[in-house]
């Protein structure tokens with residue numbers, strides 16, 4: 001009997017641990033760098049690193065209330081603008097905040113995917 005109880009206890013512990021992990025350990029969105037800025041400078045002339053950072057802040061504070069935050073790399077630079085148009089309405093973002101989030105996600109997703117269809121991933 002005791003053995004059975006211990007086994008139940010272990011199973012409960014494992015289940016609790018699993019859900020805790022899902023809540024506490026989603027990765028924070030990556031911090032933008034000057035390399036990220038360089039990759040999108042021709043697309044967004046005049047954009048600054050501080051503005052990319054603001055985009056990250058808005059993304060982190062406004063886009064994770066209904067679902068976990070998607071990593072920028074989960075979609076490509078050609079996909080994010082379309083996705084954000086839809087989600088910015090749900091998050092009730094101002095146009096300025098929508099632009100900030102879009103630039104951040106486009107810039108960071110360009111780390112691993114081409115900025116435009118047909119170009120090489122990560123090409124500068």
Ligand code: HEC
Nearest residue numbers: 059062063064065066067070083084087088090091093101
């Ligand atoms: C009010 C709730 C809500 C907020 C706030 C919200 N989303 Fe969503 N999001 C959803 C729902 C619901 C889905 C899944 C259903 C769907 O795709 O319509 C979703 C899906 C997504 C997807 C997956 C789409 C796909 O086809 O893979 C992405 C990416 C996304 N959201 C990004 C964002 C971003 C970026 C923001 C902030 C600007 C945001 N979401 C804010 C509710 C929300």
